[in-house]
Amino acid sequence: ARRMGTEADIERAARILNEGGIVAFPTETVYGLGASIAHPEAVARIFEAKERPFFDPLIVHLGSVGSLDRVARIPERSKEAFDSLTQAFWPGPLTLLLPKRDGVPDLVTSGLPTVGVRVPAHSLARRLLSIVHAPVCAPSANRFGRLSPTLADHVARDLGTRVDFILDGGPCEVGVESTIVTLAEDEPKILRPGGVSREDIERVLGKSIEVRADSSEQIQAPGQLASHYAPRTPLRILRPGESSQARGRIGLLAWSKPRTGYEACEVLSTAGDLREAATRLFAALHTLDRMGLDLIEVEPVPERGLGLAIMNRLRKASHG
Ligand code: TXA
Numbered sequence: 001a002r003r004m005g006t007e008a009d010i011e012r013a014a015r016i017l018n019e020g021g022i023v024a025f026p027t028e029t030v031y032g033l034g035a036s037i038a039h040p041e042a043v044a045r046i047f048e049a050k051e052r053p054f055f056d057p058l059i060v061h062l063g064s065v066g067s068l069d070r071v072a073r074i075p076e077r078s079k080e081a082f083d084s085l086t087q088a089f090w091p092g093p094l095t096l097l098l099p100k101r102d103g104v105p106d107l108v109t110s111g112l113p114t115v116g117v118r119v120p121a122h123s124l125a126r127r128l129l130s131i132v133h134a135p136v137c138a139p140s141a142n143r144f145g146r147l148s149p150t151l152a153d154h155v156a157r158d159l160g161t162r163v164d165f166i167l168d169g170g171p172c173e174v175g176v177e178s179t180i181v182t183l184a185e186d187e188p189k190i191l192r193p194g195g196v197s198r199e200d201i202e203r204v205l206g207k208s209i210e211v212r213a214d215s216s217e218q219i220q221a222p223g224q225l226a227s228h229y230a231p232r233t234p235l236r237i238l239r240p241g242e243s244s245q246a247r248g249r250i251g252l253l254a255w256s257k258p259r260t261g262y263e264a265c266e267v268l269s270t271a272g273d274l275r276e277a278a279t280r281l282f283a284a285l286h287t288l289d290r291m292g293l294d295l296i297e298v299e300p301v302p303e304r305g306l307g308l309a310i311m312n313r314l315r316k317a318s319h320g
């Protein structure tokens with residue numbers, strides 16, 4: 001096991017970021033690969049390290065809502081939604097798309113007029129962001145299209161020496177990426193389901209909200225690309241109640257009960273708890289993916305609460 005980041009490690013990570021390096025750091029959702037937005041050449045290195053296309057914009061991470069003014073503007077018509085959402089969910093797994101300010105390099109936003117911003121809740125991330133001089137843009141710390149990292153070890157295996165430093169904050173509590181909500185249009189819309197559930201957002205807004213995550217009419221977030229979050233092993237989602245017809249070495253990602261007849265079985269939550277399932281999702285997939293199986297079969301989970309984000313990731317992982 002790796003060593004949890006100490007105060008000295010946080011200071012080292014901050015120094016590297018301030019000097020234009022790239023650092024993997026923990027958030028409550030997944031590990032991020034960060035660069036200071038004051039160093040566009042470091043931002044460019046993130047795309048290289050991940051082999052990520054430049055058309056895929058990065059989320060900007062703030063230490064507090066107070067520094068939002070440096071990167072974004074709140075449209076008059078979205079002020080109320082902004083206040084309710086940030087009071088309810090920041091710090092936490094919610095990213096808001098807002099009109100960007102000129103100070104944000106175009107590389108960060110892929111030339112879009114909007115910027116994604118969030119205030120993460122992980123204590124190490126908060127401490128780090130409070131001592132780095134500029135906001136930190138960070139995608140998930142994995143190669144483009146691959147499984148997201150929820151342990152420092154996942155980052156080390158996937159990106160290794162491509163990053164200047166990995167700050168270890170233990171396992172990520174939420175386990176799926178932030179929910180992305182745009183506040184740059186007439187009505188708030190969910191562009192990526194994630195760690196804050198649609199139900200909780202609707203409760204706070206006092207109205208229903210459209211989820212546009214899987215629409216193909218317009219790709220706004222490449223998390224919306226059909227294949228994403230994918231293991232190297234082929235993955236197939238079973239229909240409810242379906243049992244395997246496949247031959248070979250098959251692994252199962254089970255919802256709440258272990259099943260026999262598989263080479264390996266990972267259970268997302270024996271208690272049938274969708275939060276626990278989200279927390280375990282990527283680590284379970286990483287484990288199965290390392291076993292050299294012919295196929296990973298997946299039991300669907302209920303599509304409510306965090307189940308919406310889980311099934312969104314699994315569907316994308318199954319489109320090789
Ligand atoms: O929880 C998270 O959001 C994690 C942690 C590290 O904060 N980050 C994350 O970043 O998931 P990434 O890059 O793997 O996914 C960000 C998604 C991408 O699909 C990107 O296209 C979308 O956010 N995005 C970012 N800025 C955007 C913008 N201005 N307009 C539309 N989509 C945007």
Ligand code: MG
Nearest residue numbers: 139140141148
């Ligand atoms: Mg990602």
